[in-house]
Amino acid sequence: MSGKKVLVLGVGAQGSAAAKKLDQEPNVEKIICADRDPVAVESLVKTLKKAVGTTVDAHSKDSIVEAAQGVDLILNGLPLECTKNVLDAALEVKANYQDYAATNSLHEDWVESIRIQYDVYGPKFAEIGKLALVGTGSAPGLICAATRDAMRYLDSCETIYNIVWEGVEAKRFLPFWWSPVTALFDMSEKAYAFENGKLIRTEAFELPITRNYGDDGAEVTFVEHSHDEPVHYSFNAEKYFKGAKNAYFKYAGAGVDFAKPLYRAGLLSREPETIDGVEVTPFNLVLKHIPPAPKYKEEIKQIIDEGLVTDSGCMVIEAYGKKDGKDVMVETHVNAPGLVESYELAGITAEMYLTGQGGFLFSKLFLNDKYDQTGLISSDMISMEQVDTYFEYAKELGITLETVVKEL
Amino acid sequence: MKLMVVGCGGVGESIIKIMKERDPEVQWLQKVVMADYDLAKAQRLEQELSDDRFLAEQVDASSREALVALIKKHEIDFVMDAALPFLTNTIFDAALEGGANYSNMGVWTVPQDEPNCYGIGKECFREFMADYNFDRNEAWEKKEQLAIIGLGIEPGTIDVFAKFAADYLFDELHTIDIKDGANMEEPGGGEDDVAFGFNVWTVLDECMNPNITWYKDKGYVCAEPFAGEEIFEFPDGIGPVKLYQIEHEETVFMPKELEDRGLKRVSYKIGLDDNLVHALKAVKALGLRSMEPVEMNGAMVSPRDLVAKVAPQPDEIDENVFGKTCGGVLCEGIKDGLQRKIFLYQTTDQQESVERFGTQAVVAQTGFGAAIGIELVGRGIWSGCGVKTPECFDSVPYMKLMQEAGFPFGMVEYDSEYKADKDRRELEKLFETL
Numbered sequence: 001m002s003g004k005k006v007l008v009l010g011v012g013a014q015g016s017a018a019a020k021k022l023d024q025e026p027n028v029e030k031i032i033c034a035d036r037d038p039v040a041v042e043s044l045v046k047t048l049k050k051a052v053g054t055t056v057d058a059h060s061k062d063s064i065v066e067a068a069q070g071v072d073l074i075l076n077g078l079p080l081e082c083t084k085n086v087l088d089a090a091l092e093v094k095a096n097y098q099d100y101a102a103t104n105s106l107h108e109d110w111v112e113s114i115r116i117q118y119d120v121y122g123p124k125f126a127e128i129g130k131l132a133l134v135g136t137g138s139a140p141g142l143i144c145a146a147t148r149d150a151m152r153y154l155d156s157c158e159t160i161y162n163i164v165w166e167g168v169e170a171k172r173f174l175p176f177w178w179s180p181v182t183a184l185f186d187m188s189e190k191a192y193a194f195e196n197g198k199l200i201r202t203e204a205f206e207l208p209i210t211r212n213y214g215d216d217g218a219e220v221t222f223v224e225h226s227h228d229e230p231v232h233y234s235f236n237a238e239k240y241f242k243g244a245k246n247a248y249f250k251y252a253g254a255g256v257d258f259a260k261p262l263y264r265a266g267l268l269s270r271e272p273e274t275i276d277g278v279e280v281t282p283f284n285l286v287l288k289h290i291p292p293a294p295k296y297k298e299e300i301k302q303i304i305d306e307g308l309v310t311d312s313g314c315m316v317i318e319a320y321g322k323k324d325g326k327d328v329m330v331e332t333h334v335n336a337p338g339l340v341e342s343y344e345l346a347g348i349t350a351e352m353y354l355t356g357q358g359g360f361l362f363s364k365l366f367l368n369d370k371y372d373q374t375g376l377i378s379s380d381m382i383s384m385e386q387v388d389t390y391f392e393y394a395k396e397l398g399i400t401l402e403t404v405v406k407e408l
Numbered sequence: 409m410k411l412m413v414v415g416c417g418g419v420g421e422s423i424i425k426i427m428k429e430r431d432p433e434v435q436w437l438q439k440v441v442m443a444d445y446d447l448a449k450a451q452r453l454e455q456e457l458s459d460d461r462f463l464a465e466q467v468d469a470s471s472r473e474a475l476v477a478l479i480k481k482h483e484i485d486f487v488m489d490a491a492l493p494f495l496t497n498t499i500f501d502a503a504l505e506g507g508a509n510y511s512n513m514g515v516w517t518v519p520q521d522e523p524n525c526y527g528i529g530k531e532c533f534r535e536f537m538a539d540y541n542f543d544r545n546e547a548w549e550k551k552e553q554l555a556i557i558g559l560g561i562e563p564g565t566i567d568v569f570a571k572f573a574a575d576y577l578f579d580e581l582h583t584i585d586i587k588d589g590a591n592m593e594e595p596g597g598g599e600d601d602v603a604f605g606f607n608v609w610t611v612l613d614e615c616m617n618p619n620i621t622w623y624k625d626k627g628y629v630c631a632e633p634f635a636g637e638e639i640f641e642f643p644d645g646i647g648p649v650k651l652y653q654i655e656h657e658e659t660v661f662m663p664k665e666l667e668d669r670g671l672k673r674v675s676y677k678i679g680l681d682d683n684l685v686h687a688l689k690a691v692k693a694l695g696l697r698s699m700e701p702v703e704m705n706g707a708m709v710s711p712r713d714l715v716a717k718v719a720p721q722p723d724e725i726d727e728n729v730f731g732k733t734c735g736g737v738l739c740e741g742i743k744d745g746l747q748r749k750i751f752l753y754q755t756t757d758q759q760e761s762v763e764r765f766g767t768q769a770v771v772a773q774t775g776f777g778a779a780i781g782i783e784l785v786g787r788g789i790w791s792g793c794g795v796k797t798p799e800c801f802d803s804v805p806y807m808k809l810m811q812e813a814g815f816p817f818g819m820v821e822y823d824s825e826y827k828a829d830k831d832r833r834e835l836e837k838l839f840e841t842l
Contacts, residue, residue, distance in 0.1 A: 173693045175693075205600065257686070258690055258693075259690075260600060260686070261600075261602055261683055261684075261686035261687035261689075261690050262687065262690050262691075264600055264601055264602040264683065264687065265602045265687045265691070265715075265718070265719050265720065266718035266719055266720065267691070267696070267714075267715065267718060267719075269718060273714065273717055273718055275709050275710070275713045275714050275717060276709065276710070276713060277707075278704065278705065278707040278708075278709050279705065280704050280705065280709050280714055282714060282718050284704065285696070285702075285704060285709070285711060285714055286694060286696070288702065288704070289694040289695050289696060289711070290694065
C-alpha cells in the first residue's frame with residue numbers, strides 16, 4: 001500500500017485518537033471520518049489536514065460499504081455489536097480491517113463468536129488477499145504484543161498473567177476513565193481464564209493475586225476481569241505461546257475498588273427488579289448515575305487542575321515457563337505515560353493515550369506494509385519481526401518494555 | 409393492652425414473639441394485631457404463634473385512614489410502629505386520631521438532597537430529627553394520649569441507660585458517648601461480602617444523612633457521613649471495632665431531657681464493616697440514596713427503593729453468622745466529688761438470638777428494647793401523656809425487667825479517681841476483716 005486511504009468508523013475516544021495520529025503519517029493520503037453523529041464528525045474533521053467527513057448508519061452494512069469504497073483499511077471504532085456489519089463491509093469492498101476488541105455479534109456465546117471470527121471470517125479475508133486484525137487497543141493489543149515479546153525468553157511456557165493496574169484517581173468523583181458501561185460490564189461479568197488447557201469461567205472480583213507494583217513497592221490486589229486475552233491465548237497457545245496451559249487477566253484500580261462493593265450489594269445485577277410496578281435493572285440504574293469518562297481537553301485539564309489522588313498504574317506480563325531446563329519467570333513491564341504526561345503530550349487521558357497509541361501502532365504496521373499475513377488474526381498472532389517493529393515504533397511515543405528474567 | 413404492631417419484618421416479628429413469651433398467662437396482653445402490607449407475612453406469623461390473641465391483618469401503612477380504621481376495628485389502645493422509617497409520621501398521626509397510645513423505634517428525618525452546610529445548626533435538614541413529633545406534643549397532651557418515640561435498643565434501651573447513669577451513677581453527668589459495635593463473622597462467607605445488618609432503608613438513612621453531635625456550648629454540630637472514625641474496645645469478648653458517627657436520635661433526645669444534669673456533649677458512633685462503608689460511599693457518590701425519582705424505561709423510579717430492594721436483606725444472613733453485638737453509653741462525669749468513667753451496655757449473642765427468636769442479634773435487641781417498654785406501659789408502670797422519649801421515665805423498672813426477661817446489661821468501670829477511691833476503700837474493708 002502507498003498513499004493509503006483509511007476509513008475511521010466511529011469518532012469516539014478511540015476513533016478520534018486514531019484519526020489524529022493517522023493524520024500525521026506521511027503514508028496516509030486520505031482519512032474518511034464516519035459516524036452517525038455529523039456534529040462529532042465535523043468537529044473532528046476540522047482539526048485534521050487529510051480528513052473528510054461522512055455520516056454512516058453502522059447498523060446497515062450497505063451504509064458502511066458506501067463510505068468504504070476505495071479504502072485500503074477500515075478502522076472499526078464502533079460498539080461491538082456493529083462488528084459483523086463492518087467485517088462484511090470490509091469483505092465486500094476488499095479492504096483490510098482493524099478493530100479494538102473481540103466482538104460478541106457473531107454468536108450469543110462470546111467464545112463461539114471469537115471462534116467464528118477466526119474460522120469463518122479468516123478464510124474469507126484470506127480469499128480476497130486481505131488481513132483483518134482484531135483486538136488492537138492497549139488491552140487487548142499492546143499487551144498481547146508485549147506477551148508475544150516475553151515468549152522469546154522461554155523455551156516452553158506454562159502460565160501467563162496479563163496484569164493491569166489503572167491507578168489514576170481524580171479527587172472528583174470519576175470512577176472510570178473509559179466507557180462506564182464497558183468497565184462495569186467487564187468487572188461484573190464472569191471472566192474467562194485459560195486453566196489446565198481449557199477455558200473456564202471465573203467469578204467476578206475473585207481469585208485475587210497481590211503484587212508490589214504500587215507506588216514505592218506498595219502491594220496492589222488484582223482480581224479476575226472479563227477480557228479478551230485469555231480467550232485469544234487459549235486458541236493460540238500452541239503456535240504462539242510456547243504451549244502455555246494457563247492464562248489469566250488480572251485487574252486492579254480505583255474502578256475495581258468502586259465497583260466491587262456495588263457488585264456485592266447486588267447493584268450490578270442485570271436481572272430486572274420490579275420497583276413500584278416498574279421493571280428496572282440495577283445495572284442500568286447505576287450506569288445512569290455514573291459520570292462519563294472525560295474526553296475533551298479542557299475537561300481533562302480541569303480534572304488535573306482540581307488535583308489527583310494518584311497518577312499511577314502498570315501493565316505487566318508475567319510468563320512462567322522453562323529456559324534451558326530451568327524454571328523461570330519473565331516479567332515484562334510496559335512503561336507508558338501517566339495522566340499528566342499523556343495530557344502534556346497529546347491533551348488526552350492516559351487511558352486514551354495508551355489505547356489510541358497501542359491501536360495506532362498496529363495501524364502503522366499496515367501503513368508501512370509490514371503485514372505479510374492474510375486472513376483474520378488477533379493481535380497476539382503477529383510475528384516476532386512485527387513485534388520488534390511494533391515496539392520500535394512504540395519507543396517514539398514513549399512506550400517501552402522493561403523485561404527481567406527471574407530464575408524460580 | 410390491645411396492641412397493634414404495624415410491620416411484621418424482622419424487628420416487628422421479634423417484638424411479637426417477645427410479647428408472647430412475656431405474658432403467657434394473659435395478665436396484661438389481651439390482643440396483638442399483626443398488621444403488614446404483605447398479609448401472607450402476617451399470616452405466617454399467626455400460624456407459627458398459634459395463640460388466639462395474635463391476629464393477622466393487611467394494612468397499607470401509608471394510608472392514615474386505613475390505619476385508623478384498623479385501630480377502631482380492634483379497639484387498639486397501643487400502636488407499635490415497626491414499619492419502614494418513612495411511614496412513621498403517618499402511623500404517629502393515625503394513632504393520635506384513632507385514640508391509641510403509640511411508640512416507634514426511630515423518627516423520620518429529611519436531609520437536604522445535597523447538604524452543603526455542614527457545621528452548627530439544623531440547616532442540613534429539611535425536616536430535623538423528631539421535630540415532627542415534638543411539635544405535636546400539645547395535641548397528644550390535649551387528648552391525654554402517650555407517644556413514646558425512640559423505644560427500641562438505640563434509641564430506647566440506651567436512653568434508659570443514660571437516664572439511669574444520670575440518676576444513680578453520677579452527680580454530674582458531663583458526656584455521653586454512645587458506642588455500638590459487633591464482632592459478627594460468617595465462617596465461609598466471602599471476605600468482601602457486604603452485609604447491611606439491619607433494615608436497608610434505615611442503614612441508608614442513618615449512615616448517609618448528616619450526623620449530629622450535640623455540644624452544650626455549640627448546639628447541634630452536623631458532620632459529613634463517615635466522620636469521626638475511631639477504634640473502641642468493646643466488652644464481653646467483642647474487642648476493638650472501628651466506629652463512625654452516624655445520625656441517631658439519642659444526640660437530640662438526651663440533651664433535651666438530661667442537659668440539666670451537667671451535660672456538655674452527646675455523640676453517637678457505630679461500628680461499620682469496611683465493605684459496607686465502601687458500598688455506602690459508592691451509593692452516596694452515585695446519588696442512589698436519593699428518593700427523588702429518576703426516569704428509567706419511560707417510568708419514574710426512586711433510586712433508594714431499588715437499593716433497598718436488591719441489597720442483601722438482614723433476614724437473609726442470619727443462621728451462619730457468629731458473634732455478639734453491643735450497644736452502650738460511655739459516660740464521664742463526677743460522682744462523690746471524684747471524676748468517674750463508665751460504660752453501661754447490653755450485649756446480645758447472634759446464635760442465641762437465632763435460636764430463641766429466629767432473628768439476628770441486632771434485630772432481637774431492637775425488639776427487646778421495644779417489648780420491655782410496651783410491657784411497662786401495658787402493666788401501668790410507665791404512664792403519662794404527650795410526646796415523650798425513654799429518658800422521661802423511671803429507668804429502674806425497665807432495667808429490672810431486662811434482667812428478668814433474659815436481656816441483661818453490664819457495666820465497665822474505667823480507671824478514674826472514683827474507681828481508685830472505691831478500690832482503695834474495698835481493700836481497706838477487706839483488710840479490716842483479715
